[in-house]
Amino acid sequence: MIGRLRGVVIEKMPPQLVVDVNGVGYEVEAPMTTFYKLPHLGEEVMLFTHFVVREDAQLLYGFADRNERRLFRDLIKVNGVGPKLALTILSGIEATQFVRCVHDGDTNALVKLPGVGKKTAERLLVEMKDRLKDWNNAPEDFSLVMSDSDAPMPAANQTDNSLEEAEQALIALGYKPAQASKAINAVYESGMSTEDLIRHALKGMV
Known part of the structure; x- marks a missing residue:
């Protein structure tokens, strides 16, 4: 299991990036919420990762912090939600917004995301509610290594x-x-x- 990467960002092709770790380039799929926080090309980054092994592929997913990775892992446990859909959900809605939707039973916001129909939205609300009970107590854990997170791209x-x-x-x-x-x-x-x-x-x- 690859749980964390620390290296230099050498390519950005949303939703994929390549991180050079001691001469080895790791292709990483990341939600756009993480992409927005990435440093510039050539700068160092640290990502929490989740490794998926399939018969036809080995995929590495990267996240800005442990909470975002935790939400991704909880999402892929939901029946009918795979890594691709989980990535789409996290790209289209901030983690805190998603948690709020679950707590409020708001399916309207979720069905606007591609691949999330009414049944999937309802399933997400039911299956995620118990898993997110302690979300507000989870510590902030931003781990991206950046020179200036608020600076616009040159x-x-x-x-x-x-x-x-x-x-x-x-x-x-x-x-x-x-x-x-x-x-x-x-x-x-x-x-x-x-x-x-x-x-x-x-x-x-x-």
Whole structure:
């Protein structure tokens, strides 16, 4: 089991990044809530991870803190929720918002997420309620290593194809191509980074 990675961010392709650990590049899938907090390329990062082994693949998922990883692990225990859907849920809604939805029995917010129908939303509320009873007592545990978490991405890290990259990221998270394109174009402004486009597009859809 790989429980934690500490290395240098060498690639960002939402929702995937590559972390170089002593010359070995680890491909990591991460929710967008973690992506927003990542340092710039070439800087050090530490992620809590969850390793999934399937017959056709070995997948590594990375998270900003233990609480986010814990929520991911609780989600994949729910019947009908796999790692991909759990990643989509955590990308489309903050962990604290999700917990609030569960406590309040709010299915309306959950069904707006791709792959979450009414039955799945109801199942999430029922199965997650007991698991999240002590959530408010869980300690804050942010472990990303960053030079300045609030600093905007510099122009050198922005690319001319940020629109395409943002659309592909939403599609990878489960949104339909037409839905992803519409959401991205609705919030696009010149100079926006891929991460900013995804952040604003997801907020507009929830």
